[in-house]
Amino acid sequence: MKVRFIPVALLSTAVLLGLFSGQQSAQASYNSVFNQEAAYAKAENKDITTTTDRRLNSFKSVYLGQNKAGKVRNVSYTTYASKQGTKFSSYANHWVNVRTLKNGTVYVYTDKTTHGNYLVAYHALAKRQGVTLKLGSQKVRVGYSRHQIISIKAPKHTLKVSLTTGKTTWDRQVITSKRNRTFKGSVPHTGSVKTRLVKDAKRYLGVPYRYAGRNPFGGLDCATFVNQVYLDVTHKDIGGMTGVQQQLGKHVAVKHANTGDLLFWQRRGEAYTYHVAMAIGHGQLIEEAGQNVHISKIKTRQPQFAIHMH
Known part of the structure; x- marks a missing residue:
């Protein structure tokens, strides 16, 4: 029994070590690409x-x-x-x-x-x-x-x-x-900035989630979605990555968020945020997450902080 047990134990240990090594390698690969992306995001023209x-x-x-x-x-x-x-x-x-x-x-x-x-x-x-x-x-x-x-x-x-x-x-x-082609109607030009931000954001309801997408015809991600809305309405380029957007202003409690403000999610102990959405009033937010752009309740989604945008 021992003769048989030892090779199995060694094999099991080798498999576990292989899995652990593979996980470390995958994490290192992820971190490498993410760091390159972060460097590019910080160096964007944003104009x-x-x-x-x-x-x-x-x-x-x-x-x-x-x-x-x-x-x-x-x-x-x-x-x-x-x-x-x-x-x-x-x-x-x-x-x-x-x-x-x-x-x-x-x-x-x-x-x-x-x-x-x-x-x-x-x-x-x-x-x-x-x-x-x-x-x-x-x-x-x-x-x-x-x-x-x-x-x-x-x-x-x-x-x-x-x-x-x-x-x-x-x-x-x-x-x-x-x-030139139009995307689901025109950018709203009447009303307050807050009103126009909400109306414009809703034009993108249903746009599929596509990581790093910069084109609503082809899909957007959470950060490029809110950036597209601000480009449409204010002609202001706020960047296409949450790590850049989280530096746009002072962090305030979510309960103080106004319509048009950005809402962020951040894991404890990490420097960068991993998700962003826009407050649209009445306790709701609009976000590009999961399958597509949709509206959710702020209370349900529980963002960690907000930034006043105007």
Whole structure:
């Protein structure tokens, strides 16, 4: 019996050690990607004032985030499974996103997550260089020219966007504002800022949760959702990560939150928050969490603190 028992015990110990080692490796991988994301978030320009979606063809569009001078800070090349018109009809199935930082760094990532439903793989782009990525079942080549032009080469098509002027071409054809698309109605322009924030946020009800998504046509996450609402209504870029947004103002008790204020969740002992939502009055909040954007009761969700936004 002992002869048989010893190898089994050793085997069990080896399995446990293997599992523990695997868990440590997975956690290290998660932390590495998260730290890279946090560094990018802190280095963002945060000066986008307008966002625009332009139809490229029946199954593709591009979503641009530009500052007041017209410089492009975000490019989202988006693909759809069903035909698209000039108005919203269905959500995208895949996207590739390109962003710029204050130091001139340009990086790219796709909608494919690396740790369950969270985190994505980031790739820095040097001028005159590119990277090939999987967009669903297809491959796309993303390049960055010395003239600061982003090129996204998909099968049979090429999208080019100038980061300095916003000029956009699709297979050498200039794509103008005539191709602009609307998302579930227009941004509200009447009423107080608080009223408009609530009305605008509700336009996004049902938008699917997509980690690091920067395009409501393709999905958003908790932080990019509230950022999109503030961009729409106030033309203020509040950043796309909770760790940045939690520094926007003084932390106050949730009971003192006003309509339009941000609500945060934070684990005890950790420096950064992991979730954000917006208070909409009457004891309710609106959030991008779980499957999609929805309304919840503040009492049920129990955020840890709030920040006054106006």
